Amino acid sequence: MDDLTEDLVASGDDPIWRQIQSEAREEAEREPLLVSFLYAAVLRHATLEEGLSVILANKLQSAELPAILLRDLIYDALADDGSIRNSIRADLLAARTRDPAARGYAQPFLYYKGFHSLQTHRVAHALWSRERHALAAHLQNRVSEVFGVDIHPAARIGQGVIIDHATGVVIGETAVVEDHVSLLHEVTLGGTGKERGDRHPKVRRGVLIGAGAKILGNIEVGMGAKVAAGSVVLRDVPPHTTVAGVPARVVGQCTVAEPALDMDATFPFSVDAGAGI
Structure with missing residues (x-):
C-alpha cells in the first residue's frame, strides 16, 4: 500500500x-x-x-x-x-x-x-x-x-503477498517471505530434513514462485527472481534470475524488476545453456 x-x-x-x-x-x-x-x-x-x-x-x-x-x-x-x-x-x-x-x-x-x-x-x-x-x-x-x-505461525510474511489458489502450500517455521511476493499452489518453503534452527528459505521482494515449486533449506531466493513451476531449488538463487528444473539451475535473466507483479510464469526454453546454482 x-x-x-x-x-x-x-x-x-x-x-x-x-x-x-x-x-x-x-x-x-x-x-x-x-x-x-x-x-x-x-x-x-x-x-x-x-x-x-x-x-x-x-x-x-x-x-x-x-x-x-x-x-x-x-x-x-x-x-x-x-x-x-x-x-x-x-x-x-x-x-x-x-x-x-x-x-x-x-x-x-x-x-x-x-x-x-x-x-x-x-x-x-x-x-x-x-x-x-x-x-x-x-x-x-x-x-x-x-x-x-500449512504456514507455521513463526514464519515471517511481508505485505502485498498473494497465494494464488493456495491448495497444498507449505511454509516452514523459519521461512521469510518479503513484500510483493507471488506464490502459486503446491509451493513448499521447507527444510531438507531434521536439521534444527534456521532451516527454511528466505524469499526476497518481488519473487514469483510457480506452481509445485519446492524450495528447501536455509537458502535465499534473491530479489526479483523467478522460480519455474515444478522446480526443486536447493541452492541460493541470484537476484533477477529465472531458475528451472530438478535440481533447479539458472535458465535466464528476468526482464522486469519484480516478476511477482506481472505473474508471467513462463521462462526461456534454452535450458541447456543455463548455469548451475
Whole structure:
C-alpha cells in the first residue's frame, strides 16, 4: 500500500472497504440468494476488520473454539495491530491487480482461500509473538484442515503477498517471505530434513514462485527472481534470475524488476545453456 492509502485508513477513511461494500451491494441486487450472506459478511459492518473477523471465524470454527470466541480473538488481533491492517489491504490490492480472475475487491475478500489463509496466519503470528503458542498452533491446524494451507505461525510474511489458489502450500517455521511476493499452489518453503534452527528459505521482494515449486533449506531466493513451476531449488538463487528444473539451475535473466507483479510464469526454453546454482 502507498502512504496515502495508509493515512486514509488511519484517519478512518478506508477506500478499499468502501469499494468492497459497494461491490457487495451490487452483487446482492444481482443474486438474491446471497443477500443474507453479503449482509452478514460485509454490509452490516463499519470496518473491514469486523467483516473479515466474521468470515474467518465462520470458516475456521470448531467444537473446541466456536465462531463467537474465534471472531473476538481475530478482531482483537486485527484491531490492535496497524501493520496487520495495512498488510490486509496490501494483500487485497495484490489479489485484485495480479489475479486475472479477480473481479473487484469483494471477490478475493469473500472467497479466496489464499487470502483467508494468509490473514489467519497474520493473526497466528501475532499470537506466536506474544508467546501464545498453543493458540497459534490451533489456528495453524485449522487453516491446514479447512484450506489445505500449512504456514507455521513463526514464519515471517511481508505485505502485498498473494497465494494464488493456495491448495497444498507449505511454509516452514523459519521461512521469510518479503513484500510483493507471488506464490502459486503446491509451493513448499521447507527444510531438507531434521536439521534444527534456521532451516527454511528466505524469499526476497518481488519473487514469483510457480506452481509445485519446492524450495528447501536455509537458502535465499534473491530479489526479483523467478522460480519455474515444478522446480526443486536447493541452492541460493541470484537476484533477477529465472531458475528451472530438478535440481533447479539458472535458465535466464528476468526482464522486469519484480516478476511477482506481472505473474508471467513462463521462462526461456534454452535450458541447456543455463548455469548451475
